[in-house]
Amino acid sequence: MPVHRLTPILFCLLHMWRILSSHPQHSPCQMKQRTVLCNNGKLSSVPAGLPDNIEELQLNYNHIQTLQDNSLLQYPSLNTLSLACNSMQKLEANTFKDSKLLEGLNLANNDLDIGYQETSCALKKLAGLRYLDLSENKLDDEMAATLLQNLTSLEYLNLSGNMLRRLDETSFSDLHQLKELDLQRNTLFEIDSAFDGNPKLQRLSLAFNYLTCLTDFHMTQLVVLNASHNFIEWFISRQDLNDTFQLETLDLSDNKLLFFPFLPSQSHLRNLYLSHNRVSFYEHLSDNDTSPDSPKTVEFYNLKRNNNNVTAQLWNDSLHGDISSLEILDLSGNLVQYFPQGFIHKMPVLSRLRMYTNCLETLNLTLEHFSGSLYELDISNNRLNQIVADEGTLTTFGNLTYLNLSLNDLDWLSSGLFSSLPSLRSVDLSYNNIDICLPVEAETSTDNISACVDWRNIVSLRQLYLKGCNLKRIPPSSFTGLSLTHLELSDNSGLTVQQSLQSLSKMLQHLGLGNTQIQDFDFSNFQSLKSLNISGNFLTQLPPSLLSLDLKLLDLRDNRLSTIPSGQAITLAPKLQTLFLTGNPFNCCETEWFRTFETTKTINMVGQSYIECEDLFTTHRVSDSQSFECDEEDVESLLWYIILFVSVCLPFVGISIVVLLTVKPQIVKKSIKKKCLKPTSY
Numbered sequence: 001m002p003v004h005r006l007t008p009i010l011f012c013l014l015h016m017w018r019i020l021s022s023h024p025q026h027s028p029c030q031m032k033q034r035t036v037l038c039n040n041g042k043l044s045s046v047p048a049g050l051p052d053n054i055e056e057l058q059l060n061y062n063h064i065q066t067l068q069d070n071s072l073l074q075y076p077s078l079n080t081l082s083l084a085c086n087s088m089q090k091l092e093a094n095t096f097k098d099s100k101l102l103e104g105l106n107l108a109n110n111d112l113d114i115g116y117q118e119t120s121c122a123l124k125k126l127a128g129l130r131y132l133d134l135s136e137n138k139l140d141d142e143m144a145a146t147l148l149q150n151l152t153s154l155e156y157l158n159l160s161g162n163m164l165r166r167l168d169e170t171s172f173s174d175l176h177q178l179k180e181l182d183l184q185r186n187t188l189f190e191i192d193s194a195f196d197g198n199p200k201l202q203r204l205s206l207a208f209n210y211l212t213c214l215t216d217f218h219m220t221q222l223v224v225l226n227a228s229h230n231f232i233e234w235f236i237s238r239q240d241l242n243d244t245f246q247l248e249t250l251d252l253s254d255n256k257l258l259f260f261p262f263l264p265s266q267s268h269l270r271n272l273y274l275s276h277n278r279v280s281f282y283e284h285l286s287d288n289d290t291s292p293d294s295p296k297t298v299e300f301y302n303l304k305r306n307n308n309n310v311t312a313q314l315w316n317d318s319l320h321g322d323i324s325s326l327e328i329l330d331l332s333g334n335l336v337q338y339f340p341q342g343f344i345h346k347m348p349v350l351s352r353l354r355m356y357t358n359c360l361e362t363l364n365l366t367l368e369h370f371s372g373s374l375y376e377l378d379i380s381n382n383r384l385n386q387i388v389a390d391e392g393t394l395t396t397f398g399n400l401t402y403l404n405l406s407l408n409d410l411d412w413l414s415s416g417l418f419s420s421l422p423s424l425r426s427v428d429l430s431y432n433n434i435d436i437c438l439p440v441e442a443e444t445s446t447d448n449i450s451a452c453v454d455w456r457n458i459v460s461l462r463q464l465y466l467k468g469c470n471l472k473r474i475p476p477s478s479f480t481g482l483s484l485t486h487l488e489l490s491d492n493s494g495l496t497v498q499q500s501l502q503s504l505s506k507m508l509q510h511l512g513l514g515n516t517q518i519q520d521f522d523f524s525n526f527q528s529l530k531s532l533n534i535s536g537n538f539l540t541q542l543p544p545s546l547l548s549l550d551l552k553l554l555d556l557r558d559n560r561l562s563t564i565p566s567g568q569a570i571t572l573a574p575k576l577q578t579l580f581l582t583g584n585p586f587n588c589c590e591t592e593w594f595r596t597f598e599t600t601k602t603i604n605m606v607g608q609s610y611i612e613c614e615d616l617f618t619t620h621r622v623s624d625s626q627s628f629e630c631d632e633e634d635v636e637s638l639l640w641y642i643i644l645f646v647s648v649c650l651p652f653v654g655i656s657i658v659v660l661l662t663v664k665p666q667i668v669k670k671s672i673k674k675k676c677l678k679p680t681s682y
């Protein structure tokens with residue numbers, strides 16, 4: 001073959017070899033445009049031979065313990081480098097000598113506490129670094145301060161999960177451009193003027209630390225402050241500032257606040273999270289001459305600089321700062337007994353108020369002047385026994401959509417409360433002592449307050465929860481005019497409902513009838529039903545009317561089912577997604593249904609291994625089918641064994657008894673003799 005014909009072939013082979021060798025089958029790296037992903041590759045150094053124009057390199061989850069001086073020389077265009085989870089101990093001082101373009105560096109989850117000094121020299125070369133993640137590196141105060149020296153262009157810094165204990169004005173003093181700082185999950189107990197050198201800081205997380213107070217808060221530029229999960233008793237912002245604080249979100253949940261926080265006197269605060277504290281209001285204690293000795297103010301001294309003492313007026317609830325922009329207020333899990341006068345009225349754009357698990361005793365909606373934008377009101381699990389409102393007031397709740405009143409002692413409600421709310425979609429009245437009005441009561445009632453509830457013709461209502469209300473009967477026309485998709489009536493023992501539900505049958509998707517003792521309910525009209533709870537009802541068989549439905553979830557726990565006939569199981573299996581069956585006395589000898597459901601991959605049989613059955617002798621797990629004694633022949637032969645055993649043993653038992661009886665007197669005598677013959681001690 002002439003040489004000139006061979007050349008192209010050779011060239012082609014050479015080319016293929018190059019491709020294969022530069023992209024070997026097992027290469028830990030993948031390329032996507034200018035990004036190279038080498039995560040999880042068991043690499044102990046930065047791979048050489050990658051294209052030299054790459055801009056992003058990810059080397060997370062490898063074994064690179066030291067980033068050597070020469071390892072990045074080849075990649076001068078690198079803009080983002082990620083080395084998280086490498087057990088890395090240090091970056092050599094000249095690693096970034098030529099990495100002029102590097103802006104993002106992720107060093108999370110390494111061991112930089114070991115080589116932080118040399119690493120600090122390396123970082124100093126990064127004049128354009130904007131994003132740095134140093135989370136989870138066991139860094140203490142001094143190490144962090146060293147690492148952060150001269151990082152004047154840094155905008156985003158993550159120091160979460162380290163061992164920082166206290167911060168002062170030197171901690172972040174070089175970070176003039178810092179916008180976001182994550183300090184969560186350290187052991188911070190003191191912060192002293194630490195952020196004065198960061199005038200651009202907008203987002204700060206201090207969650208999960210050991211802070212006991214945030215007094216003298218004066219970071220006017222901050223937009224989000226998260227100080228949840230600390231031990232904060234006092235939050236006091238500096239009151240003498242004329243500037244408007246930019247603060248929009250303040251999270252102080254899971255702390256130890258006793259007082260509503262002393263917020264800035266001018267701010268744009270929109271979201272205030274205070275759940276799980278001990279907040280209460282103390283208006284009733286102000287101006288109380290009966291106890292003149294009680295303190296009226298509390299002062300916080302700044303030990304270093306005397307000019308910043310903070311004084312808080314304790315009992316004056318009107319001094320709690322600017323809440324006029326609040327949209328979300330979460331006070332759940334506190335000790336609030338009442339709202340101070342005018343408090344709610346100060347929040348004209350409030351849309352979600354979460355007050356569950358507090359100590360509210362009464363709520364007068366007229367008095368409080370809620371805003372028309374209220375969308376969600378959750379006052380469940382309080383001590384409310386009545387909710388009052390005059391008719392004019394109710395018309396202002398035009399946007400109220402979600403109302404949770406469960407777990408109170410309600411027995412009086414404003415009549416027409418629900419029917420006056422045009423946007424109401426979801427009402428939870430569970431675990432109260434309410435009754436449903438009889439049609440006569442509803443129409444003739446002239447009182448402004450009523451002991452029964454009525455929601456006929458509320459067209460917007462979709463979800464109604466009436467669990468555990470001691471309801472015995474639901475009047476036939478109670479649900480007329482409603483388009484409910486979700487009705488929860490569980491835990492109303494002895495309830496009769498069949499008739500009243502028929503008007504809902506077309507729309508209803510979830511029906512809860514657990515613990516109601518219903519027996520033979522006809523579900524055949526409920527063709528939209530997707531989820532049905534009939535647990536705890538002594539049912540001995542599956543209601544046949546269920547079979548025509550397209551159920552996705554079925555709760556049959558704690559009934560008296562002994563089996564589910566094969567045909568029924570086969571009908572249900574392809575439709576169901578979630579099935580609860582525990583707590584039924586199933587018969588081990590008829591468990592074909594279990595196999596059917598078990599082999600249907602689309603079903604989640606919740607608590608599958610806890611479903612039990614009984615055979616002749618004992619209780620088993622249904623999944624444990626080898627151990628059942630169901631074979632009739634086995635049982636028969638076992639019976640024969642028993643009869644044989646008894647017939648053989650009986651004569652022996654008889655003889656033993658006779659012998660015992662004849663010997664007994666002697667035993668008795670002997671023992672008496674023994675006792676009498678016992679030598680005495682004297």
Ligand SMILES: *[C@@H]1O[C@H](CO)[C@@H](O)[C@H](O)[C@H]1NC(C)=O
Binds near residue numbers: 124149150174
């Ligand atoms: C780093 O900052 C210190 C002061 O904080 C300064 O003295 C030093 O010159 C800076 N070094 C570099 C390399 O910029």
Ligand SMILES: *[C@@H]1O[C@H](CO)[C@@H](O)[C@H](O)[C@H]1NC(C)=O
Binds near residue numbers: 136
């Ligand atoms: C900081 O890092 C931690 C742990 O690596 C992570 O969970 C957190 O989301 C990061 N913070 C931010 C603001 O990205």
Ligand SMILES: *[C@@H]1O[C@H](CO)[C@@H](O)[C@H](O)[C@H]1NC(C)=O
Binds near residue numbers: 184205207226251
């Ligand atoms: C505050 O931080 C905690 C812990 O990281 C987080 O669960 C919570 O969602 C944060 N709060 C806000 C308002 O983002």
Ligand SMILES: *[C@@H]1O[C@H](CO)[C@@H](O)[C@H](O)[C@H]1NC(C)=O
Binds near residue numbers: 240241242
């Ligand atoms: C705030 O403004 C008032 C009057 O508008 C002024 O008297 C006071 O000095 C200002 N305070 C500060 C700290 O600027």
Ligand SMILES: *[C@@H]1O[C@H](CO)[C@@H](O)[C@H](O)[C@H]1NC(C)=O
Binds near residue numbers: 285288291
């Ligand atoms: C004064 O305080 C007592 C308890 O110390 C309280 O019972 C009483 O209601 C208060 N009086 C006024 C006028 O708030």
Ligand SMILES: *[C@@H]1O[C@H](CO)[C@@H](O)[C@H](O)[C@H]1NC(C)=O
Binds near residue numbers: 301309
């Ligand atoms: C702050 O309190 C300290 C301690 O009582 C006191 O010496 C100092 O004068 C106070 N400073 C101001 C500005 O009130």
Ligand SMILES: *[C@@H]1O[C@H](CO)[C@@H](O)[C@H](O)[C@H]1NC(C)=O
Binds near residue numbers: 287317318
């Ligand atoms: C609470 O403070 C406000 C504003 O300074 C004041 O008008 C009001 O009289 C104070 N109320 C009480 C009870 O001290």
Ligand SMILES: *[C@@H]1O[C@H](CO)[C@@H](O)[C@H](O)[C@H]1NC(C)=O
Binds near residue numbers: 364366367388
């Ligand atoms: C509710 O508040 C209004 C307005 O202050 C008042 O007129 C009404 O008497 C209060 N109702 C009850 C039952 O306290």
Ligand SMILES: *[C@@H]1O[C@H](CO)[C@@H](O)[C@H](O)[C@H]1NC(C)=O
Binds near residue numbers: 373
């Ligand atoms: C009610 O909600 C709608 C849509 O979310 C909003 O446009 C409207 O302003 C709200 N009404 C009031 C009175 O806030």
Ligand SMILES: *[C@@H]1O[C@H](CO)[C@@H](O)[C@H](O)[C@H]1NC(C)=O
Binds near residue numbers: 356
């Ligand atoms: C109403 O509040 C209770 C208790 O806080 C809660 O368990 C329930 O899920 C809430 N109801 C709805 C419909 O979210």
Ligand SMILES: *[C@@H]1O[C@H](CO)[C@@H](O)[C@H](O)[C@H]1NC(C)=O
Binds near residue numbers: 446448
């Ligand atoms: C019901 O409210 C109206 C005004 O809304 C009032 O005139 C009337 O007296 C109230 N009736 C009762 C029984 O409280």
Ligand SMILES: *[C@@H]1O[C@H](CO)[C@@H](O)[C@H](O)[C@H]1NC(C)=O
Binds near residue numbers: 512514534535536
């Ligand atoms: C069904 O109702 C019972 C009784 O209220 C309840 O305990 C159970 O959690 C409910 N099942 C589901 C799946 O929610």
